[in-house]
Amino acid sequence: MSNPRWLDERAARMWRAFHEMRRHLDKAIERQLADAGLSTADYNLLVPLSEAPGDGLRARDLASHVDWDRSRLSHQLRRMEQRGLITRRDCPTDARGTMIMLTPAGRRAVEAAAPGHVETVRRHFVDLLSPEEIDTLTAISTRVRDSGADIAP
């Protein structure tokens, strides 16, 4: 650990703008989903559930699909069950497991929210980027995402 190499002005400006973009984008998406009565967390679970086969998904598989830990998933499912968006039932093949299913209300909610959500993502993000910028951002994102914790994990 040498003495700190602070960010140069170019990088600092990027870093700041990057955070402001994230914030702006998140707020736009949250506002649109809130109009549909859903949070981002709700939506992120409802989408894979809506694409699941008829008997739903095991909590374990849903968790790995969205890359959440089991605790986070359990808390969120509790809230969504209370609101009638999903139901839980015992898993027939593994007594530890729980099958998660969309209720009709849950399916209606996600189907009502989805078009507006996509439209929001387009208007506030995708449609503002050129094809080259999309490719650059994909390259940046995958590189950063896959960057091992090098030293010190």
Next chain:
Amino acid sequence: MSNPRWLDERAARMWRAFHEMRRHLDKAIERQLADAGLSTADYNLLVPLSEAPGDGLRARDLASHVDWDRSRLSHQLRRMEQRGLITRRDCPTDARGTMIMLTPAGRRAVEAAAPGHVETVRRHFVDLLSPEEIDTLTAISTRVRDSGADIAP
């Protein structure tokens, strides 16, 4: 509102990778700051406070500096005051106001955390990007951040 234009495969891949990058980055930064005993929220307040003149900052000014609403700031300051990172005192020129000051412990905390934080941002982000990518990302970020909510605010 026409019938939904779903994202094409290129955009969808970018959108997914973008979220995964954000997640990875946030986790790396949170982990490093946690090693220094701070949360991201703590750090974001401590930095402007550490650069403030001797008598600290008014809560109002601190809020606008980090672009938080007063409620969020008040909750965070309460937690930080309990931990001895900051103190509040009455504002001499406006009886509604509150002056926020770093305690010696708060100053030590931010000064201890800052080099590692910058190093983390570099290793996990800035140093992985070419100068052209930094410029592209700055352009993307400012454009998205400044994009008015066009129709329907």
Next chain:
DNA sequence: ATTCGTTTGCTGACGCGTCAATAATCTACC
């Protein structure tokens, strides 16, 4: 069959963030 380690899902405690409501004070206008 018993034991041992793992997997699965849940819970409680707590930090973070938003919203709505509140009290105190300031400013401007009459």
Next chain:
DNA sequence: GGTAGATTATTGACGCGTCAGCAAACGAAT
């Protein structure tokens, strides 16, 4: 001066997310 409206800071309620810990059930080795 006095009142009306704005600004400032705080609070309580609630949703979200992490962490540590738990109990039930599984699977494999003995």
